[in-house]
Amino acid sequence: MSVNTHNSQLINNQWQIGLGHNFSSINPSNGDIVWQGKAASKEQVDAAIKSARQAHITWANTAITERIAVLERFVSLLKENSEEFATIIARETGKPLWETRTEVGAMTGKVAISIKAHHERTGTTENPMPGAKAFIRHKPHGVVAIFGPYNFPGHLPNGHIVPAILAGNTVVFKPSELTPLVAQYTLELWLKAGLPAGVINLVQGEVDTGIALASHQDTDGLFFTGSSNTGHLLHKQFAGHPGKILALEMGGNNPLIIKDVADVSAAVHDIIQSGFITSGQRCTCARRVFIANTANGNAILEKLITATKSIKVADSFSEEQPFMGAMISEKAALGMVAAQQQLIDMGAEPLVELKHLKPGTGFVSPGIIDVTNVASIADEEHFGPLIKIYRYSDFDSAIVEANNTSFGLSAGLLSDSSEDYEHFLKHIRAGIVNWNRPITGASSAAPFGGIGASGNHRASAYYAADYCSYPVASVEAPSVSLPSTLAPGLIIE
Ligand SMILES: NC(=O)C1=CN([C@@H]2O[C@H](COP(=O)(O)OP(=O)(O)OC[C@H]3O[C@@H](n4cnc5c(N)ncnc54)[C@H](O)[C@@H]3O)[C@@H](O)[C@H]2O)C=CC1
Numbered sequence: 001m002s003v004n005t006h007n008s009q010l011i012n013n014q015w016q017i018g019l020g021h022n023f024s025s026i027n028p029s030n031g032d033i034v035w036q037g038k039a040a041s042k043e044q045v046d047a048a049i050k051s052a053r054q055a056h057i058t059w060a061n062t063a064i065t066e067r068i069a070v071l072e073r074f075v076s077l078l079k080e081n082s083e084e085f086a087t088i089i090a091r092e093t094g095k096p097l098w099e100t101r102t103e104v105g106a107m108t109g110k111v112a113i114s115i116k117a118h119h120e121r122t123g124t125t126e127n128p129m130p131g132a133k134a135f136i137r138h139k140p141h142g143v144v145a146i147f148g149p150y151n152f153p154g155h156l157p158n159g160h161i162v163p164a165i166l167a168g169n170t171v172v173f174k175p176s177e178l179t180p181l182v183a184q185y186t187l188e189l190w191l192k193a194g195l196p197a198g199v200i201n202l203v204q205g206e207v208d209t210g211i212a213l214a215s216h217q218d219t220d221g222l223f224f225t226g227s228s229n230t231g232h233l234l235h236k237q238f239a240g241h242p243g244k245i246l247a248l249e250m251g252g253n254n255p256l257i258i259k260d261v262a263d264v265s266a267a268v269h270d271i272i273q274s275g276f277i278t279s280g281q282r283c284t285c286a287r288r289v290f291i292a293n294t295a296n297g298n299a300i301l302e303k304l305i306t307a308t309k310s311i312k313v314a315d316s317f318s319e320e321q322p323f324m325g326a327m328i329s330e331k332a333a334l335g336m337v338a339a340q341q342q343l344i345d346m347g348a349e350p351l352v353e354l355k356h357l358k359p360g361t362g363f364v365s366p367g368i369i370d371v372t373n374v375a376s377i378a379d380e381e382h383f384g385p386l387i388k389i390y391r392y393s394d395f396d397s398a399i400v401e402a403n404n405t406s407f408g409l410s411a412g413l414l415s416d417s418s419e420d421y422e423h424f425l426k427h428i429r430a431g432i433v434n435w436n437r438p439i440t441g442a443s444s445a446a447p448f449g450g451i452g453a454s455g456n457h458r459a460s461a462y463y464a465a466d467y468c469s470y471p472v473a474s475v476e477a478p479s480v481s482l483p484s485t486l487a488p489g490l491i492i493e
């Protein structure tokens, strides 16, 4: 499928040239320009919202079977174009092709899961009552703005878009400015699937486009996946608008505790999958790894260091696929080097140094740094492949330290003891808590979200259905009838 790269805004099913400033996306593996275009102006954001508003009543009242039929055509198109789509994601993000193929697969799987969730969590229920029936139904909010991040530029916005339009909302989508081509390709597929005009609109651009959309008065809600900083700004902006629904999925400073594991290689595998997958650019990645001060802990750390040094980092399209591709940009890569240096300056000991591998690219090697003896490390998410090691002597103190964060997205325990896990589960604070499995790779068939600075209790994935509509409770009778017993003091003849 060919993608039109000049007309980058989709308003009322018409591709338009942006009327704002120029911007482009760069392949972080080689510095090539992948996409060039212009941002949406404020007026175009306004027109996109008007188009979504006009389409809303008709779409909300379109039979659910017809809405599902469009979604299913979208799935067929994803399958037909999966290789091209995976290639585009790889070019724009630097992720290896094996991984972007799984991203397209997750997008495909999202539709059936969302349909099931829609029926199970927000379907219609009917209960008999004397002379009447009680119903619980759900209605869409109206026009919702959807903001996506760059790390899963297809799958994560899709996780808001699919349940939103399935529920009967209309959408204005603002993708990450780092991945405009992926967004454009996604919308081309929606158009081909036959989504009526105005149901989904695309406004591309940088922060100013985001601000124009987020601050617009005529939206009914905003679904956001992105950084905690931006999410907090949006939360402030929505103060005083109790009628608007705001769903925030943000970052994490996720802990993984390792204690008494017989299979050292398996523990190392789960630490690497937790910390380094997607070059550490998953919100669920382990940032802080707590390793017991025991012979078993020493063996795990030693093997982790060896295995980390041998991790293959290479171009998305290398014949022998690497575990890690480039980070999203050279700026992000240099940011990780600077974050590591700051920790070293504070007294941390690099066990495997994270290195920027090639100027002009986002390639870095994965790093491990021991921060056990560093006092008061800032509670921030370093969104890249750098694991901070904390050696501990006492399990309870490790759990206290693991909880010593304002975030609360994912957490995990590797331990052969079920008592340890019961104890951990009781005391750890996070929205995703795993035992003897990596803490990345969350299932779309489960709720997905964090507490504290990681979100606002509007879990997505399987629970996205919940924030895509509101419940309506009704008591209904076919005609008005006088009750057999009237309330005391009432005389009606
Ligand atoms: N909890 C979750 O489900 C996930 C969270 N993330 C988090 O996302 C971050 C990486 O994604 P990024 O794209 O860097 O996030 P980001 O916050 O920089 O950008 C997200 C979106 O918000 C827009 N935006 C930025 N500033 C804005 C403002 N002031 N007003 C309105 N819109 C604005 C951007 O243009 C983009 O469309 C990481 O922190 C990661 O942890 C990423 C994936 C999943």
Ligand SMILES: O=C(O)CCC(=O)N[C@@H](CCC(=O)O)C(=O)O
Pocket (backbone or CB within 6 Å): 151, 152, 155, 156, 159, 281, 282, 283, 284, 285, 439, 440, 441, 442, 443, 444, 445, 448, 460, 461
């Ligand atoms: O939203 C879903 O369908 C499931 C959540 C998901 O895919 N999580 C991934 C990515 C998280 C991220 O964006 O960083 C995961 O847990 O690895």
